Each structure stands twice: as structure tokens, then as C-alpha cells.
Amino acid sequence: MVSKLYVGQCTLDLHVPNCQSLKEKRRVIKSIKERLKNRYNVSVCEFGDLSLWQRTQLGIVTCGNERTIVDSTIKTVINFLERVHTVTLLDVKQRVV
Numbered sequence: 581m582v583s584k585l586y587v588g589q590c591t592l593d594l595h596v597p598n599c600q601s602l603k604e605k606r607r608v609i610k611s612i613k614e615r616l617k618n619r620y621n622v623s624v625c626e627f628g629d630l631s632l633w634q635r636t637q638l639g640i641v642t643c644g645n646e647r648t649i650v651d652s653t654i655k656t657v658i659n660f661l662e663r664v665h666t667v668t669l670l671d672v673k674q675r676v677v
Contacts, residue, residue, distance in 0.1 A: 588650040593671035
């Protein structure tokens with residue numbers, strides 16, 4: 581029997597509109613990262629625009645043995661972030677391999 585592993589990857593470009601400092605941005609992003617990890621069991625990394633107050637990029641990764649579950653998890657995370665009022669989703673790139 582052949583087992584398969586599917587990896588879902590998503591990169592998100594976010595605007596954090598009400599931040600006036602890097603400290604404030606870090607607080608907002610840390611909260612979002614923890615909620616994503618706890619609710620959806622995904623790995624989250626902030627990787628871009630680290631020195632800008634109101635912009636950031638997040639990388640999200642999940643894996644599983646069924647493509648539909650991995651894809652569903654990524655879409656659920658995106659839907660969650662669209663409802664979070666502390667950030668605005670500017671761009672999303674996702675794929676499952």
C-alpha cells in the first residue's frame with residue numbers, strides 16, 4: 581500500500597491598518613499567529629516586511645494524508661483571516677503538493 585503526504589502552503593500579504601509602531605504590529609501579528617496555530621493546527625511564520633509598521637507577510641503550512649483535508653484547512657485559515665478586523669488581506673497565494 582502506497583501512502584501519500586500532501587503539503588498545503590499559503591502565503592498571505594497583510595495590511596495592519598491601525599498600528600503606529602513595530603511593537604503594536606508585533607502584538608497584533610503574534611495574537612493572530614497563536615490563534616491560527618491553536619484553532620487550525622498549522623505552522624505560521626512571519627517572513628516579510630518585518631521593519632514596516634502596517635505591512636507583513638505570513639507563511640502558513642499544513643500537511644495530511646488527504647488532499648481535500650489539506651486544501652480545506654488552508655481555505656478555512658484564509659476565511660478566518662478575512663473576518664479578522666485587525667488586519668486586511670491584500671493578497672493570497674496557495675498550493676497543495
